[in-house]
Amino acid sequence: MARDLTLYWWGQSASTVGSLFTAIALPVIAVVHLDASPGQLALIGAAGTLPALLFGLPAGVLADRISRPRRALVLLDAVSALAIAAVAAAVAGDVVSIPWLIALSLVAGAVAVVTEVVYFLHLNQVVGADELTKSRARLQSGQLGAGLVGRLVAGPAIVAFGTATALAIDAVSYLLSATALLAMKPVAPLDRPPRTGPSTFLRDALVGAQVLYRNRFYRVLMLMLAVPVFTGAGSGALGGIFLLHTLHVPTGVYGLVGMAGGLLGLLGSTLAGRVLAPHRDARRVVVVCYFASSLLALLYPAAGGPLPLALVVAGLGIGVPALFGAVANIALSPVLVSGTSEDALGRVTATLHVYVGALGLLGALTGGLLGDLLGVRAALWALAAAGAAAVLLAAPLALRVVRAVPPPDEPAVHKAAAAVTP
Numbered sequence: 001m002a003r004d005l006t007l008y009w010w011g012q013s014a015s016t017v018g019s020l021f022t023a024i025a026l027p028v029i030a031v032v033h034l035d036a037s038p039g040q041l042a043l044i045g046a047a048g049t050l051p052a053l054l055f056g057l058p059a060g061v062l063a064d065r066i067s068r069p070r071r072a073l074v075l076l077d078a079v080s081a082l083a084i085a086a087v088a089a090a091v092a093g094d095v096v097s098i099p100w101l102i103a104l105s106l107v108a109g110a111v112a113v114v115t116e117v118v119y120f121l122h123l124n125q126v127v128g129a130d131e132l133t134k135s136r137a138r139l140q141s142g143q144l145g146a147g148l149v150g151r152l153v154a155g156p157a158i159v160a161f162g163t164a165t166a167l168a169i170d171a172v173s174y175l176l177s178a179t180a181l182l183a184m185k186p187v188a189p190l191d192r193p194p195r196t197g198p199s200t201f202l203r204d205a206l207v208g209a210q211v212l213y214r215n216r217f218y219r220v221l222m223l224m225l226a227v228p229v230f231t232g233a234g235s236g237a238l239g240g241i242f243l244l245h246t247l248h249v250p251t252g253v254y255g256l257v258g259m260a261g262g263l264l265g266l267l268g269s270t271l272a273g274r275v276l277a278p279h280r281d282a283r284r285v286v287v288v289c290y291f292a293s294s295l296l297a298l299l300y301p302a303a304g305g306p307l308p309l310a311l312v313v314a315g316l317g318i319g320v321p322a323l324f325g326a327v328a329n330i331a332l333s334p335v336l337v338s339g340t341s342e343d344a345l346g347r348v349t350a351t352l353h354v355y356v357g358a359l360g361l362l363g364a365l366t367g368g369l370l371g372d373l374l375g376v377r378a379a380l381w382a383l384a385a386a387g388a389a390a391v392l393l394a395a396p397l398a399l400r401v402v403r404a405v406p407p408p409d410e411p412a413v414h415k416a417a418a419a420v421t422p
Contacts, residue, residue, distance in 0.1 A: 003185075004185055005126060005127060005135055007183055007184050008123075008126060008139065008180065008184065009139055009142045010180055011178075011179070011180030012139055012143055012177065013142040013143065013145070014173045014176040014177055015173050015174055015176070016142075016150065017149055017153075018169055018170035018171075019150070019170060020146075020147060020150025021154045021167070021173075022166070022170040024166070025158055025166040025167055026044065026104075026105075028158060028163055029091060029096065030044060030101055033096070034096070034101075044098070044105050047106045047109065048105040048106070048109040049109060049357060049360070050106070051109035051112070051113050052109060052113050052354060053354060053358055055114075056350045057206075057208065057354060059113045059114045059117050066118065066121070067189035069121040070181055070187070073115065073118055073119075073178075073181055074178045074181050076114060076118075077174045077177045077178035077181070078175075078178055080108065080111050081171045081172075081175050083103075083104055083107040084171040084174070085167075085168065088167035088168045088171060091163055113353065116350075116353055117347075117349045117350045117353070123135065123139075124337060124345075126187075138273075141266055141269040141270055147262050148259060148263065154166065157169070207348075208344065208350055211340055211344055211348050212351060212352070216401055217283055217335075217401050217402065217405060220397055220398045220401050221286065221287075222352075222355065223397075224287065224290060224394035224395065224397075224398050225290065225355075225356070225359075226359060226390070227386055227387055228293070228294045228387040228390060228391060229356050229360060230362060230363035231386050232360075232363065232387065233359065233362075233363030234363040234364060234367025234368075234370065235297070235300065235301075235380055235383050235384065236367070238368070238380055242314075242376050242377065245376070247304070247314065249310075249311065249314075260319035260322075261322040262322075263319060264319035264323040264326075265322040265323060265325070265326040267326075268322065268324065268325070268326030268327045271327060272326065272331065276331055276334070283331075284399065285328070286328050286335060287398040287399055289325070289327045289328035289331065290328050290391060291391045291392075291395040292324045293324040293325045294387045294390070294391040295388050295391065295392075296316075296321050297384050297387060297388070298317075298384045298385070299313055299316050299317035299320065300314060300317025300318060300380060301317075301380035367379060367383060
């Protein structure tokens with residue numbers, strides 16, 4: 001198990017570094033090489049979000065019908081490598097265009113949707129239930145650390161070797177991830193119950209929503225997340241303008257502010273294993289961390305004054321919520337696994353991704369509108385205050401549910417969840 005988890009860690013870390021190369025190279029290709037308009041840049045960004053809304057629920061149904069999650073992940077890595085290599089070749093041959101970048105963003109978004117819902121299924125095969133939290137923390141720490149490395153080296157590499165090489169590095173990173181998966185020890189396929197009668201794809205797709213609705217804690221959790229996710233996306237949409245124009249952060253320092261989120265997120269992943277002790281209810285940790293993250297987001301619009309002070313406050317406004325968010329993200333893993341049957345886990349995860357994706361898309365559009373109407377700083381204050389007010393109201397309700405409903409007994413949960421699974 002330890003060897004397989006280490007292989008998984010290396011594969012995911014390599015893929016994360018490669019993804020940063022593509023994330024930085026795509027805007028350079030669009031703006032510098034293709035002279036893209038703001039509208040075209042928005043289309044490229046929207047193409048990456050759209051698959052989560054269109055294919056999230058079908059991806060959950062597909063994931064819960066997959067008996068060999070590892071094979072699915074290898075196939076997804078191969079598709080990603082092929083798509084990125086094709087665009088790299090187009091860049092090298094000077095035939096790349098905006099539709100090429102939109103297509104790559106669509107493929108990447110679609111692959112990410114399926115990967116995210118298959119991820120928990122595979123991790124559950126690699127480690128036992130008692131090691132899930134610790135393993136999730138280790139993997140997330142690796143991804144965050146790799147992200148920091150990627151941000152440090154991607155820019156200089158693009159300047160030195162060009163955007164085509166940067167994309168090629170990402171393609172190779174996906175192949176390394178696939179190789180790591182293939183090198184892991186074989187595991188028994190998941191036991192999927194036979195499906196009788198006519199296929200009812202829509203009913204299957206809605207099982208995730210049914211499970212979330214029938215679980216009392218899930219209901220209050222989705223209520224608690226709604227406004228902060230919405231307002232966080234709106235604040236993120238205004239972040240570049242706020243830092244570069246309002247705070248007058250130099251372009252060369254701009255990336256360092258965002259690195260605060262990565263560093264403190266890495267710290268949160270490291271601390272999560274200690275916070276989530278075996279005797280501690282992970283649901284309570286989720287609620288407290290989301291509560292703290294939303295309140296501390298009020299630091300971000302407060303940034304101002306001399307540039308060094310503004311940088312510190314803005315960095316804390318990004319990084320401290322990221323620290324608590326990292327702990328909450330890890331705590332959510334045992335909550336989902338213990339509260340959902342194995343054959344519905346993919347659909348529950350997919351439904352959450354669709355829910356968060358839809359709120360994020362609406363929040364980003366609302367953030368831009370508020371920025372135009374109120375000004376950037378006033379819009380950030382309005383969004384942060386709304387998020388804080390929402391968690392102040394929802395957190396006490398969530399904690400009452402935690403006290404009233406004991407942690408689920410695994411066999412009972414599986415039996416109850418199976419009752420809503422077709």
